[in-house]
Amino acid sequence: MTHLDGIPLIQLEQVSKVYGQFKEPVAALRDVSLVIERGEFVSIMGPSGSGKSTLLNILGLLDRPSHGAYLLEGVDVTTLKDGELARVRRDHFGFIFQSYNLFPELTAMENVEVPMIYAGVRKRERKERARALLEHVGLGHRLHHRPLELSGGEQQRVAIARALANSPTLLLADEPTGNLPSEQGRMVMETVAGLNRMGMTVIVVTHDPDVARWGTRLVTLRDGQLVADEPIPEAERHRPDEEAGYHAQTG
Ligand SMILES: Nc1ncnc2c1ncn2[C@@H]1O[C@H](COP(=O)(O)OP(=O)(O)OP(=O)(O)O)[C@@H](O)[C@H]1O
Ligand SMILES: [Mg+2]
Numbered sequence: 001m002t003h004l005d006g007i008p009l010i011q012l013e014q015v016s017k018v019y020g021q022f023k024e025p026v027a028a029l030r031d032v033s034l035v036i037e038r039g040e041f042v043s044i045m046g047p048s049g050s051g052k053s054t055l056l057n058i059l060g061l062l063d064r065p066s067h068g069a070y071l072l073e074g075v076d077v078t079t080l081k082d083g084e085l086a087r088v089r090r091d092h093f094g095f096i097f098q099s100y101n102l103f104p105e106l107t108a109m110e111n112v113e114v115p116m117i118y119a120g121v122r123k124r125e126r127k128e129r130a131r132a133l134l135e136h137v138g139l140g141h142r143l144h145h146r147p148l149e150l151s152g153g154e155q156q157r158v159a160i161a162r163a164l165a166n167s168p169t170l171l172l173a174d175e176p177t178g179n180l181p182s183e184q185g186r187m188v189m190e191t192v193a194g195l196n197r198m199g200m201t202v203i204v205v206t207h208d209p210d211v212a213r214w215g216t217r218l219v220t221l222r223d224g225q226l227v228a229d230e231p232i233p234e235a236e237r238h239r240p241d242e243e244a245g246y247h248a249q250t251g
Contacts, residue, residue: 017065
């Protein structure tokens, strides 16, 4: 994606999603319109079943809208073929999920290398980059551990490093702290917020208001509709914790 002045990163126009169109159709999203600019940190909240994951999957090109337009840097991606969507995803999006989705038999380093293998990065560069990314998320001392030898929060930070492997424009997270005790969740969100401060656009789905407050803008869904879209007042936002002894470092 190139930088195009005045064109938002993301524009959804009256997007709807109907699952199971032929029997028992479910209107999971109804006429959702949304503009997201580069560098934003958007939190998406709403009750269970309100369409949060559906929206995130559409934003991340993991699923297609039933109706409406999705412009990514001004380009209508609803017309792209599956292979083209996969390429855009690989080159520009990083994903993290509640369940980490790491390969259990691979070490932290090897997990981070996987997307680079698909992108054709040479072994030496891959290893260097994997190491640097793991150091960046505070796991320089856990390079050769396998997922089961790591805490949940550490596993999620490996997943973040992996999501960053191909230098995405946009980081999408669905309940990234859903399986974590609060202290580990806080470290994961510190890491995500640090990436945002360095310029990464971030979209986080959560049912936890405390997690949402890492963002600068809150989008609320109810019954598949966007019912609120507001900045999070500065006084309510989290600040990087100076006392924590852990910081997402640059480089
Ligand atoms: N593949 C599917 N087929 C049919 N219905 C689906 C499918 N996926 C989701 N739905 C329905 O669409 C609606 C929205 O689901 P979605 O997963 O987006 O909700 P959510 O806000 O992420 O909920 P939660 O907080 O529980 O994760 C729900 O009513 C759900 O049952
Ligand atoms: Mg969900």
